[in-house]
Amino acid sequence: MGLMNGIDEKLVRKIPGAPVVLASAEWAINAGRSNSIWTLTFGLRCCAMEMMATGAAKYDWARFGFEVPAASPRRADLMIVAGTITTKMAPLVKRLYEQMAEPKYVIAMGACAISGGPFIYDSYSVVRGADKVIPVDIYIPGCPPRPEALLDGMIKLQEKIMKQKLTKAAS
Amino acid sequence: MNFQEILEKIKTKHEVLESKEDLGVLNAYIATAKIAAVAAFMKDELKFEQLNFITAVDFPANNAIEVVYHFFSYETADSVVLRIKLDRAKAEVPTISGVFKTADWHEREASEMFGIKFSGHPDLNRLLLPDGIESPLRKDYKNPDMTPLPKA
Numbered sequence A: 001m002g003l004m005n006g007i008d009e010k011l012v013r014k015i016p017g018a019p020v021v022l023a024s025a026e027w028a029i030n031a032g033r034s035n036s037i038w039t040l041t042f043g044l045r046c047c048a049m050e051m052m053a054t055g056a057a058k059y060d061w062a063r064f065g066f067e068v069p070a071a072s073p074r075r076a077d078l079m080i081v082a083g084t085i086t087t088k089m090a091p092l093v094k095r096l097y098e099q100m101a102e103p104k105y106v107i108a109m110g111a112c113a114i115s116g117g118p119f120i121y122d123s124y125s126v127v128r129g130a131d132k133v134i135p136v137d138i139y140i141p142g143c144p145p146r147p148e149a150l151l152d153g154m155i156k157l158q159e160k161i162m163k164q165k166l167t168k169a170a171s
Numbered sequence B: 001m002n003f004q005e006i007l008e009k010i011k012t013k014h015e016v017l018e019s020k021e022d023l024g025v026l027n028a029y030i031a032t033a034k035i036a037a038v039a040a041f042m043k044d045e046l047k048f049e050q051l052n053f054i055t056a057v058d059f060p061a062n063n064a065i066e067v068v069y070h071f072f073s074y075e076t077a078d079s080v081v082l083r084i085k086l087d088r089a090k091a092e093v094p095t096i097s098g099v100f101k102t103a104d105w106h107e108r109e110a111s112e113m114f115g116i117k118f119s120g121h122p123d124l125n126r127l128l129l130p131d132g133i134e135s136p137l138r139k140d141y142k143n144p145d146m147t148p149l150p151k152a
């Protein structure tokens, strides 16, 4: 997919007379990462239904390089927090996140994962947003977000990955 | 059976403190200590074989917690609600899990949600709530995360 999307002119130098394309290592690594993201098979509440629909035949996130859902956090690159995190579930969500291998990304899907959603006022048992527990890369509003919205968020995540630097900024 | 007939039948054996009709269903208040005996009577003699649920309602204004037992009969398709009034500070009621096995988990839930002690219960642990949340369904429950809805 990355190649089909086209390579940025700046990154490519053609050597005259030879069919060789040179691109930066950064571009190659980021393209590899962003086009082979495995999602953790993991849903917390009603939003998980839309997440399953996004993975199934009609919307099919595999078209965009998300391939298979990984049944173990150790093989997963992306955690989609699809639903409400309760105080009882929060330590387990955190443990799953910690078990994932770097590089790892998190999408907060739906109002619940963003802020507690419908439970923001009077609930005694809901964590007010996934970012209270784990770092979040992309927020997708909706209750629940439609599959198109989730796909859009996932593609935004790919764009974010493409901007990653190989080197750390000097602090 | 209409609710009056059921009430008369209960009254033949057990004392009913108060009763009212709610949506065609008999709500009978009985004495706290009698609940296990009345439940057994409902099950064995009036054939209310199903205990649908046990829950509680908090009335801070009256300083009362009411425990609510909902019975159902497969034979006559009737429902009956038994209620018990408890003091909020000292909420304790005998278990009926010896009569209805299903009462076991219902009582555990009512216990963690309202802080009611079901004396004689075989295992009054928490059912679903994690540690650190005490009696959240009492009206005076406070939680730092809760921001009450603005009054309209």
Ligand code: SF4
Pocket: A045, A046, A047, A048, A082, A083, A084, A109, A110, A111, A112, A113, A117, A118, A142, A143, A144, A145
């Ligand atoms: S955001 Fe809405 S659809 Fe999603 S988990 Fe929360 S309540 Fe359910």
